[in-house]
Amino acid sequence: MKVYNWQLNREMDYKYQEIHPQKQVTWVFDTNKCIACQTCTMACKNAWTSGKGQEYMFWNNVESKPWGFYPLGWDVKLLEKLGPQPWNGDKYAGKTIFEGAQYGEEILGYAPDEKDYSHPNLGEDEVNQQVKEKEYITIPHQPWMFYLQRICNHCSYPACLGACPRKAIYKRKEDGIVLIDQKRCRGYQECVRACPYKKSMFRTNTGKSEKCISCFPAVEQGKQTQCVQNCIGKIRLFGFKNNWNEPKGDNPIDYLVHIKKIALPLYPQFGTQPNVYYIPPIHVPEAFNRQLFGPGAKNAVEQYKKAYEDPDLTGLLMLFGSTDQIISSFKVEGDINNGYCAGYDDKGNELIKVPMKEPIIIREEYDEQRNVRRFNVT
Numbered sequence: 001m002k003v004y005n006w007q008l009n010r011e012m013d014y015k016y017q018e019i020h021p022q023k024q025v026t027w028v029f030d031t032n033k034c035i036a037c038q039t040c041t042m043a044c045k046n047a048w049t050s051g052k053g054q055e056y057m058f059w060n061n062v063e064s065k066p067w068g069f070y071p072l073g074w075d076v077k078l079l080e081k082l083g084p085q086p087w088n089g090d091k092y093a094g095k096t097i098f099e100g101a102q103y104g105e106e107i108l109g110y111a112p113d114e115k116d117y118s119h120p121n122l123g124e125d126e127v128n129q130q131v132k133e134k135e136y137i138t139i140p141h142q143p144w145m146f147y148l149q150r151i152c153n154h155c156s157y158p159a160c161l162g163a164c165p166r167k168a169i170y171k172r173k174e175d176g177i178v179l180i181d182q183k184r185c186r187g188y189q190e191c192v193r194a195c196p197y198k199k200s201m202f203r204t205n206t207g208k209s210e211k212c213i214s215c216f217p218a219v220e221q222g223k224q225t226q227c228v229q230n231c232i233g234k235i236r237l238f239g240f241k242n243n244w245n246e247p248k249g250d251n252p253i254d255y256l257v258h259i260k261k262i263a264l265p266l267y268p269q270f271g272t273q274p275n276v277y278y279i280p281p282i283h284v285p286e287a288f289n290r291q292l293f294g295p296g297a298k299n300a301v302e303q304y305k306k307a308y309e310d311p312d313l314t315g316l317l318m319l320f321g322s323t324d325q326i327i328s329s330f331k332v333e334g335d336i337n338n339g340y341c342a343g344y345d346d347k348g349n350e351l352i353k354v355p356m357k358e359p360i361i362i363r364e365e366y367d368e369q370r371n372v373r374r375f376n377v378t
Helices: 039-048 074-082 159-163 190-194 252-259 286-293 297-305 311-319
Strands: 002-005 010-013 024-030 061-065 146-150 169-171 178-180 200-203 208-211 236-241 276-279 329-333 340-344 350-355
Touching: 024 252, 039 061, 146 276, 159 169, 159 178, 159 190, 178 208, 190 200, 190 208, 236 252, 252 276, 252 311, 252 329, 286 297, 311 329, 311 340, 311 350
Parallel strands: 024 276
Antiparallel strands: 002 010, 024 236, 061 146, 169 178, 200 208, 329 340, 340 350
């Protein structure tokens, strides 16, 4: 049947009818601030996948693009199978994985080999081309790379859900979280084959598939997910998004995704309407960003570079990583140099208030009170 995919700006084929949850869990990742410390990866690992049979499972991972993949070649293999992916302006003119499926299949996909999961750090910190002798970094960058943070996208049109013959996968109506019913799952691994992001994984010792659960026990208590709470670089924000045609200007996610359009989905051309959004890297060639994040990538980069001209955007970016509570609305007070940005819960209670500009304190080289020098001057 036909459903509307706002990320593609057109209707597309999907197995089930279009039904929106009451609210949709959503993440925004700022790729420009990530240092690939993998703290998010280990926080998720310790919380959810430290058991037997889960050794290879990384529900959260950070890849170095363009050469990093987990599992191996997860995106380039599917991009090749999908064929040309043209855009007419902001309207996708190619086929989605639901429309490009081969005869006898419902969804275009592939099942990774066991060895594809053997090298989670493949390509880490590798730039796109060899650094030439006596070459140094200029702007724009010649050799480049960036860190891509990946989790399950809790898609609006999940391929895993559409592929499951047991109907073991469901999307919660109260928050849009996609889960696998372990009692119904029989381990056919159709979800593994269908998920274009390869975030549904098979556990051999139980014979069932597992995936990111959006830390729903914490989310139900008003807390952000583990990968967000533990991010050292403060690149992540978690919350709830409204429908594309009903955005709220004071909702942090709506502002970044629907109003400012600075946060974009990863491979929207797959057609799953993912709910993890990325602020694209500003030092990467436009063509590469466009392939990953769609035709809005250039505008998003330009908006990010001019963030200091927009108090609302500046303040909101400062809220990333400022609290473990879910921020439902935000408000900016004052200007960029002397103002503050406050975050509120769904009842209007203030959760956090951060300065728009980080204070800079220059300490004297010599501490008279302690009779000690603060810097090594020898």
